[in-house]
Amino acid sequence: MGIKGLMKLLADNAPNGMKEQKFESYFGRKIAIDASMSIYQFLIVVGRSGTEMLTNEAGETTSHLVGMFSRTIRLLEAGIKPVYVFDGKPPDLKKQELAKRYSRREDATDDLAKATESGNKEDIEKFSKRTVKVTSQHNDDCKKLLRLMGVPAVEAPSEAEAQCAALCKAEKVYAVASEDMDSLTFGAPKFLRHLMDPSSKKIPVMEFDISKVLEGLELSMDQFIDLCILCGCDYCDSIRGIGPQTALKLVRQHGSMESILENINKERYQIPDDWPYEEARRLFKEPLVVTDDEQTELKWAAPDEEGLVNFLVKENGFNIDRVTKAIEKIKTAKNKSSQGRLESFFKPVSTSAPVKRKGTKCVLVSPSPVTKFKTLSLRSRPGVLGRLIFPSLELGSNYSVPLSRHFCFGI
DNA sequence: ACTCTGGGTCTAGACGTT
DNA sequence: TGACCCAGAGT
């Protein structure tokens, strides 16, 4: 998935379109997340050793539930309101790519069999991860878990990333969190990378702003899509000999794919036969997504405590103490953040810049750097107060700020 | 010198205890 | 799967 070399291209050519942010600065934000991608990661890594995974009594895998449960709680505790978006039917153009993945999994399955035969532990470890596939069972399990947790899930008619971007465009969420750069190609106004990386280790959250990215590249959105197709996407081959640099140069020089195709040296650059760039372009520009309010209404409800105990403890062998504690965490987090963002809490703590607000929209052309916070103990530690404490709360049970982009942070 | 390619590598969650 | 490094080749 993704666009080949786009990350580096943007870092080099549109650095102003991206900025480092603190995990904590997303308090009160609604964030769209590709569920299948998350599940895939969990299956690869959670509780795996060799081919062994976490399972319930029936022997069914529960790694995805463990992963999704703890991650979602972590997000809620940080005041983030996650929306998980599930994949629908992939577009036909993606069939080729999917076939490639399938055959790679087949190869890995063979390799795994060999490794098992010879008892090579490292190889078993390595190859078993490559055989991981997200099934509809996994998806259904997670949808059920989310419903019980009171966290919304959206069913994408096709690509989840496209649906995430659509939610963001419609201002139903503040941003899309993904590791997959084609979120930007789908036009997500704001895109977060490394949101889930534990702040423990290095990498900060990287926030991309598509309008600034385009500004930096000096391209229109349509041109950006053509650039991505040239770099290499899931929907069609790229042209041999054209990488990110050349792609950017060509798009800037000629302005559109049609013009590029008319003007480049066809001897040097072999255009594949039946190259469906127009359809690829359409899939990025007008992907199949749901937009009506009925299906995309996002509600964060109270957890179904009994349901969670039944599902996780009774059916899937979770430790009951862990589950009850987790439920308390959800409820606490919900109370703390139910008022939405308290902007006063997030404004820079120090000097200058009086925060402008009021007025229906305050367009933050340069989103005033949210630098310092009054407190930041989001990680609960063992003996010490494992609670979030927000001093500013005292000034305002009736100071409630509707959670949305109306107030600030518009584009 | 710059760029693309292909081959190889390594890695991928979250939490608590020590 | 991606991200990174490297060697090699083409421009």
Next chain:
DNA sequence: AACGTCC
């Protein structure tokens, strides 16, 4: 930081 556990 390294390690073991989660189910």
